[in-house]
Amino acid sequence: MSAFLDAVNSYVWSNALVYLCLAAGIYFSVRSRFVQVRQVPEMIRLMLKGEKSPSGVSSFQALTMSLAGRVGTGNIAGVATAIAFGGPGALFWMWAVAFLGASTSFVECTLGQIYKTRDPLTGEYRGGPAYYLSRAMAHTRAAGAFKVYGLVFAAVTVLACGLLLPSVQSNSMASAMESAWGFSKWWVAVGTVIVLAFVIIGGVKRIAAFASIVVPFMAIVYIVLALIVVLVNAGQVPQVLEMIFASAFGLDSAFGAIIGSAVMWGVKRGIYSNEAGQGTGPHAAAAAEVSHPAKQGLVQAFAVYVDTLFICSATGFLILSTGAYRVFEGESETGAVLAEGGRLPEGVEVGPAYAQIGFDTLWSGAGSSFIAVSLAFFCFTTIIAYYYMAETNLRFLLGRASTVSMPLIRGTVGSNLTMLLQALILVSVVLGAVSTATEAWVLGDIGVGLMAWLNIVGILILQQPAYRALWDYEKQKKAGLDPVFDPRALDITGATFWENYDPLKTGERESTRA
Template structure:
């Protein structure tokens, strides 16, 4: 075990510890420039998906909105509640500014990786679509890179399907035990049963649950934060000034000054919104849309919601309260957010937060499961293997919830996510010219007066596209 921990520790150092975060930032900036600041030019268009105008007329298909909500449900989690509080504690208020910055850059990266996943998606016998970085490798780079697709798939299953689901179960059980006194075994059993019912229903049941759970949890948390902002409206300008001043080192809230703020903001922001890590494209590929860029734009919105909306909510809850003291001894992330809510709204707020954490973690569990399932189909199409994975993940959720120290076993999650990110960045860089061709086609149709551009496979005869997935005709509605 010690040898394995050492090996994975080295892998983690070679990815997260060395150059991965700067590379993600630089690549995101590079993509932003090459695409002509696409996240800003299409910003208004991102919100069209929420109105329902882009919904498919096929009741059996996954809509762009459904795929968005599944992605938001997966991105939004402990990182938005605990991670932001940790970033502020270790990096000062300035960390929030750099979280905003990396979100704006990450929106462009997410657009590219999700558009590629859409382009190379494959229609399944059931009529559903499957795609993601692994299939982008197979059909975009060629069969000779199948080994790279397998590496990606294995890492995705291990990191998200197993490791992160154990952590989510542990987070929920800990919060329920601390705030409500609910035994970990009870919470673990409830999580496992509900998760099992949903994951055995496949992507359609996952999408339907996300369509209900995600708006409730996100809007509920945002409403609490807005209430706190209104109650402290006169202090908001001062907090915003502190965020900017600390971000550029004009005021040092913690040791390390601007360097600590920059490091914590970028790291926590990337962990929260997952832009460039190669996870969200797996869900983005399930949507039935007219043009790959359309879903890329939609997925940019999920990064915006995750970091600009939800993370800012946590930042305001913490910075407008009296619990956080710059330079003081660090408080556990969840505890800092929870204590700050109680400071603002009273004891009832800790119970509301526990409910939010339950919904956040639950949506992440079903999202992580689908990532694992989708990765498994790259390795094998066996239904038996898929059912085994479902049972294993249900067991992992229960184990993570019931044993406080059980998650220490999953020391491989972060290093393997680092490998995932490296593979995904290679794919993005190699296929970026293809995505730029898609973007040119999308913009040309808009310029010609086409309100909702459609991909015609005949315009891209050199690409290995599933023609049954892209008929060149817009779905009705």
């Protein structure tokens, strides 16, 4: 079975997927006239503006929900792995894919807002790739094919986010706590399940409230402490920057042989970390209460910067400036050592230990504990975000059947299957915590890769409404207005929520035809 899963993973996460993500980012950047550069001030302004209703969360809460899914073990272990197998230059390519991925995130998250709907069971806003894949082409001859496409994406996402991906996060969290404090992985699993059950049973509003408090706090604390270590080693920063750029372009003889690995590992880990194009961000984006879809598209584009340019960069500079790194040839720990900073003891496994030892250079003995705490926050909020995405896609699969009563079992079809999903994700967390890291990561990679293939191909086909929304938003802003979206004026079909939009009356906007 292990060999089979490895083979599947190698096909799903082939070079073709990496190049597709990178090429899509370049294309979306050009088509949007580099929206990720032009609209940075507007992104920040919208992020801090609070619009919400009984049905939708604020833009900031939607941003933190999205960051909860993006910021996880990839921001620590992923960066260490990229440096170990791609050299310091991999960090540059992580920056590159974040810059390009911000435009991809804008497109997919704007589409998520345009084609959102209201959950018939809870009244909360729902949306994501499954919704825009099925609705954007609803008035064309290809409607049936895209409806099936949406159903396939929804089924894959329920599988990936409900069963496969949570195990990766719980495994990293349990391993870090066992290493730092000797906690049994079973005890970590049980404690995580208890807290997780309380949060997810509360629904999207509780998820948003929890994420809006925890995510900014954990990100700021991690970045600040990492920067303190970097500032103490400020004398090494010029050398680190020189090493990053020389390695990225093969200008250093020590890394010339692995320039291809620098590109590949930087792009792979950048994509895994910021998730631009994977179809995760649109779920949180659709939950926001905004007067125009482009507003949340801009906010979510900024989330890519926060994840990679801020948090991943903090990890990268921490590791490189303290010398807590080792670079291997052949993309394997069994390969020859091409370069090392001199701080790592022999036999240290590639992963969070690089960051732990980096922190230990300033706070001796505290590195393991701090990384364990950081991973606990990062991984826990990521699991919560995974559950939200799985639940959203379950709602899509059920449609109006979610409100049908079950005569032999109390409650509706939707409520009972939601409880089953909650139970399954809790089981996944337990199994992931006590399994090996290799098993957990392979399953998680397969889930994320399948989502990315389906979503990127989809948004390349459906991208036009996102640009129409952007040009409309910018036109209204130039006229001094607070933009309000009308899909009919832009010849956008299938956006039934917005067809009855009333900016003065939130929470009651969904058409009965939706």
